[in-house]
Amino acid sequence: MAKTRRKNLSRQKESLAFEAFSGDEQDKRREKNLARDLRRTRWWKEKLAQGICHYCKGTFAPEELTMDHVVPLAQGGKSVKQNLVCACKNCNTEKSYQYSMDFENSRQEEQGPDPDQDENS
């Protein structure tokens, strides 16, 4: 009985990943709405029709491409045409994974050196 819910699920995951960064929720919601509006524009449809992934330069069917913020909303990126590109699903997934790794790393660095170092030996 499994219906084709996959698309919705992956879209949910994508937005959850961004929300995990927290920050100014209202700002991000506004930018997300702007992005959604831009998805309906002829500009975006033409980009989809070109079918080129910004990252791997591969050619894809429009339904295989997602809208991607070059500078993620979580890092202060805006939903403007200059910041929006087509990304294939692979690149999109890889990119958000990389950003979350960077995020974790920078958090660890802020904590400074390990205080448990034994200085008495």
Ligand SMILES: [Zn+2]
């Ligand atoms: Zn790609």
